[in-house]
Amino acid sequence: MTRPIGYFVHHQGRGHAERCAAVVNALPKSQPVTVFCAKPDIFPAFTRQVELIALPSLFEPTGYEDINDTTSAPDTVHCAPLGWPGIRQAMAQLASWFASANPVLMISDVSAEVAQLARICSVPHVKVLQHGQRSDPGHQAAYDGAVGLLCPAAKALAQPDWPARHMGKTHFAGGLGVDVKRPDPARRAMLRDQLGIAPDQRMVVVMSGGGGTGFASAPFGIAARALPETAFVTIGRMAQDWHATEPANLHHHGWVDNAADYLAAADMVVASTGNTTCHQILAAETPWLAVPEWRYFDEQIEKAAALHRAGAAHHLPHFPSSAGAWRAAIQRTFHTHDPALQRALVDEDAAAKTTRWLTGLTDQLLSETSNETGDLHDIVHPIRA
Secondary structure (H helix, E strand, O other), X not given: OOXXXXXXXXXOOOHHHHHHHHHHHHOOOOOOEEEEEOOHHHOOOOOOOOEEEEOOOOOOOOOOOOOOOXXXXXXXXXXXXXXXXXXXHHHHHHHHHHHHHOOOEEEEEOOXXXXXXXXXXXXXXXXXXXXXXXXXXXXXXXXXXXXXXEEOOOHXXXXXXXXXXXXXXXXXXXXXXXXXOOOOHHHHXXXXXXXXXXXXXXXXXXXXXXOOOOEEOHHHHHHHHHOOOXXXXXXXXXXOOOXXXXXXXXXXXOOOOXXXXXXXHOOEEEEOOOHHHHHHHHHHOOXXXXXXXXXXXHHHHHHHHHHHHOOOOEEOOOOOOOHHHHHHHHHHHHHOOOHHHHHOOOOOOHHHHHHHHHHHHHHHHHOOOOOOOOOHHHOOOOOOO
16 A cells, blocks of 8 residues: 655645645545644645544644643744643644554644654654744754755745755745736736726735735825825735725725736735735736735745845835835836746646655655555564563
């Protein structure tokens, strides 16, 4: 029997689940896969058989925590509070599966603790490599112990401080998990008509992602008043400010299922730098003002800086706070826009190339052993007294 691949998926935001579904769907159907996640309902449709196991959350308390934890966590871990039954149960489920399933590979997207658990349990693991300040011992141990690193971004977006020992085992997959087909001009005109945008009217889409608390509305009231002939349309989570005065050319559409349609219709986009958001905008080849949201380890700050260096977006550390600053930022965004640079950062074949890389890893891992069965009775011998 072919030994299974395990896949741990963090349940904050959507990018982790979208990447997982894209990779798993592209793997050979003969390859067994078991996916672990605290929210099994966040995944796009799987097109093949997958075992999906719900884990307790590794970072959300349940109310049954039984120790007054006043300790400081060591630098080798990020989320390891004492006295959490949910964490014990989740790690026990994973360790039990490692022992019974004999997996050939475990993919962690993302948890340094899960990656280190796999290594401690003698299971080869692939760690997803994200942007951010991750030079701490916890991340470095997870990266150093991995047989491979999977970066859901183009190599041109690599951070300058990523060490050679990690770059040498990293597979870059720009656009992984996102529909990155080239924009269609005829479809663009149709979408603008459906949204009520005149052919000669400028449309700026403000895209607020799902991984955090969303944008506050007040800055965009200022932007819309600064450019009254421009239609400003917001999608996603938008926090209303009591002091904001919003003009008629600012429209809030809330959560939509067709964010890619808005991007295809837009003349410009204002957005943070979450994984899905990034690749949707790059694929649309739209002028982009990138303003990072707060994330652990400065993930979005580093991603925005990488996009700016690559010429794929104009980066500001925060939203402009005056009409003049908004006009200057938007003018600069249009002036520096290069659709060819954006297109070069996404790959329509990212999922297929990633699965070929993973298959190569598993073949290499098994090349020097004759035991490719998942039946542990064939490889574990009891110690006799």
